[in-house]
Amino acid sequence: MANTIVHNGTVRVPAPYNEPAKDYAPGSPEAVRLYAELDRVKGEVRELPHVIGGERQFDGEKVDLVAPHNHAHVLGRIPKADEKQVQAAIDAALAAQESWANTPWYERVAIFLRAADLVSGKYRDELLATTMLHQSKTYHQAEIDACELADFFRYNAHNAAQIYEQQPTSPAGQWNVMDHRGLEGFVLAITPFNFTAIAGNLPSTPAMMGNTVVWKPSEKSALSSDVVMRLFEEAGLPAGVINLVHGSGRAISEQAMAHEQFAGLNFTGSSAVFRGLWKTAGVNIEKYRAYPRLVGETGGKNAIVAHSSADPEALLVAMVRGAYEYQGQKCTAASRVYIPRSLWEAGLETKLVETVKGLKVGDITEHETYVGAVIDEVSADRLADALERAKALASHTLLAGGTVRKDKGWFVDPTLFVTTDPSAFTMKEEFFGPLLTVHVYDDAEVEWYDLLKLVDGTSEYALGGSIFARDHAAITEALSVLRNTAGMMYVNDKPTGALMGVQSFGGGRASGTNDKTGSPLALQRWVSGRYIKENMSPDLDWTYPYMGTSGN
Numbered sequence: 100m101a102n103t104i105v106h107n108g109t110v111r112v113p114a115p116y117n118e119p120a121k122d123y124a125p126g127s128p129e130a131v132r133l134y135a136e137l138d139r140v141k142g143e144v145r146e147l148p149h150v151i152g153g154e155r156q157f158d159g160e161k162v163d164l165v166a167p168h169n170h171a172h173v174l175g176r177i178p179k180a181d182e183k184q185v186q187a188a189i190d191a192a193l194a195a196q197e198s199w200a201n202t203p204w205y206e207r208v209a210i211f212l213r214a215a216d217l218v219s220g221k222y223r224d225e226l227l228a229t230t231m232l233h234q235s236k237t238y239h240q241a242e243i244d245a246c247e248l249a250d251f252f253r254y255n256a257h258n259a260a261q262i263y264e265q266q267p268t269s270p271a272g273q274w275n276v277m278d279h280r281g282l283e284g285f286v287l288a289i290t291p292f293n294f295t296a297i298a299g300n301l302p303s304t305p306a307m308m309g310n311t312v313v314w315k316p317s318e319k320s321a322l323s324s325d326v327v328m329r330l331f332e333e334a335g336l337p338a339g340v341i342n343l344v345h346g347s348g349r350a351i352s353e354q355a356m357a358h359e360q361f362a363g364l365n366f367t368g369s370s371a372v373f374r375g376l377w378k379t380a381g382v383n384i385e386k387y388r389a390y391p392r393l394v395g396e397t398g399g400k401n402a403i404v405a406h407s408s409a410d411p412e413a414l415l416v417a418m419v420r421g422a423y424e425y426q427g428q429k430c431t432a433a434s435r436v437y438i439p440r441s442l443w444e445a446g447l448e449t450k451l452v453e454t455v456k457g458l459k460v461g462d463i464t465e466h467e468t469y470v471g472a473v474i475d476e477v478s479a480d481r482l483a484d485a486l487e488r489a490k491a492l493a494s495h496t497l498l499a500g501g502t503v504r505k506d507k508g509w510f511v512d513p514t515l516f517v518t519t520d521p522s523a524f525t526m527k528e529e530f531f532g533p534l535l536t537v538h539v540y541d542d543a544e545v546e547w548y549d550l551l552k553l554v555d556g557t558s559e560y561a562l563g564g565s566i567f568a569r570d571h572a573a574i575t576e577a578l579s580v581l582r583n584t585a586g587m588m589y590v591n592d593k594p595t596g597a598l599m600g601v602q603s604f605g606g607g608r609a610s611g612t613n614d615k616t617g618s619p620l621a622l623q624r625w626v627s628g629r630y631i632k633e634n635m636s637p638d639l640d641w642t643y644p645y646m647g648t649s650g651n
């Protein structure tokens with residue numbers, strides 16, 4: 100690399116920090132800048148390319164990218180990769196591998212630290228505008244997403260340094276070294292629509308550790324993924340290290356995962372898709388040069404469990420923010436709640452229903468909007484079907500919402516059900532939309548322990564969760580009984596809003612491989628260790644002591 104710096108000493112990566120979020124108060128300089136950027140992005144129809152080996156390729160059948168809250172508005176187009184383009188992306192990743200793997204780790208890390216500053220500076224407005232318009236996020240939700248992208252880069256840089264510092268001990272006469280190699284082959288990153296930060300993080304995490312990558316972003320967030328790719332390049336990422344191909348996830352993954360040099364999958368998305376990808380790896384296992392690393396962070400059915408000692412006001416805030424922010428399209432969104440009758444009937448029900456009915460649904464560029472549109476028509480239809488199924492159950496009472504409107508945008512009104520059946524489908528399945536179901540338990544009858552066992556056993560997922568109580572013994576018991584129910588458990592807080600370096604996210608059971616995105620555990624998956632022992636004074640005698648002596 101042209102800008103190689105030779106460091107003759109210990110390299111210290113700058114201390115990481117969480118990017119402070121701006122609030123875009125109307126009339127503030129940052130809001131004025133962002134309004135202008137929103138106008139610019141709205142006024143364009145962007146033709147987005149694949150980026151393969153540093154070259155932009157526009158060929159292929161086109162897919163329109165629209166604004167979910169105004170689906171007549173076409174924001175851009177992406178091409179669908181054909182087999183040749185996928186092959187070219189794999190070839191480019193393999194061609195870049197040796198020189199990237201041999202690039203000193205601190206230079207690789209420096210590129211992503213530059214990328215972090217481009218996120219928080221030059222590209223912030225464009226990231227927000229594209230995320231708002233194409234993923235239907237409010238100012239606040241788009242801002243925390245952009246901040247999280249910068250956080251990923253800064254914390255990963257810090258965590259990478261910690262991994263490289265891990266070295267074995269060297270007894271007298273030896274020098275032992277751990278060589279933290281990247282994987283042989285290429286990594287496939289397949290990213291979800293719901294976080295621009297996750298889309299940027301999944302290809303860059305393996306890249307930081309010396310791997311080269313084929314990246315298939317979601318077509319539902321392609322506008323912001325294109326910005327991320329441009330800022331990687333501007334930060335100095337060499338051509339071929341990350342190769343972006345748009346198109347069918349199924350077709351791209353089938354081709355890439357049948358390749359001899361497929362070295363790993365970094366996936367975030369639904370559990371069903373991840374299970375399918377795992378099977379594809381199984382079918383191809385004999386083709387591979389090495390066993391691939393399969394990393395997947397997937398769905399959730401995150402519970403809020405309230406004890407009779409809970410603060411009802413804090414509980415209400417957690418339910419509203421946890422379930423309805425970003426239309427419930429967060430893997431960690433609250434979607435089932437267990438509330439004691441004593442609290443529910445003491446005013447919580449009335450206040451909750453009033454609050455949910457008052458949430459403004461609509462265009463995310465209006466500051467008062469709390470809930471935008473769901474991501475696409477498939478999602479709106481899936482939610483409409485779930486709402487009708489729940490309404491038809493005698494065990495369910497609709498307290499708010501329950502309507503889907505598709506004329507201008509794909510709007511699902513914030514919906515609240517209360518159910519007498521704690522094992523209903525609404526308490527088990529992930530819907531990925533603004534749908535919350537409450538089960539009111541009789542705290543005069545039901546033991547806390549029995550309720551916790553019910554929560555633990557109801558859904559196949561184990562991603563996030565919240566416990567609300569002021570009685571500390573109740574918290575301790577819940578943390579124990581729910582130990583395997585969630586990979587991130589919050590006490591007296593909503594289950595969303597993980598902050599890098601503070602709570603990295605990831606869950607077990609059907610929720611994924613629990614590699615804790617943004618933590619050292621996640622980086623470790625992209626390293627293949629090699630121990631090197633150098634003997635400083637090699638043996639010159641092959642015999643054992645006392646050989647040649649007889650008897651004891």
Ligand SMILES: NC(=O)c1ccc[n+]([C@@H]2O[C@H](COP(=O)([O-])OP(=O)(O)OC[C@H]3O[C@@H](n4cnc5c(N)ncnc54)[C@H](O)[C@@H]3O)[C@@H](O)[C@H]2O)c1
Nearest residue numbers: 290291292316317348349352368369372396397398399430
């Ligand atoms: N656990 C986490 O950290 C986390 C974070 C964000 C999102 N999620 C989960 O992601 C899901 C929502 O995101 P989504 O709708 O983008 O998920 P999705 O599974 O539909 O899509 C994810 C990615 O996989 C691709 N894909 C779809 N079908 C495929 C197939 N058959 N083969 C290969 N690739 C395929 C998509 O194009 C996209 O790029 C939810 O289940 C949510 O809980 C989990």
Ligand SMILES: N[C@@H](CCC=O)C(=O)O
Nearest residue numbers: 429430431595596597604
């Ligand atoms: N950043 C999210 C997790 C990502 C899931 O979609 C959170 O709010 O905890």
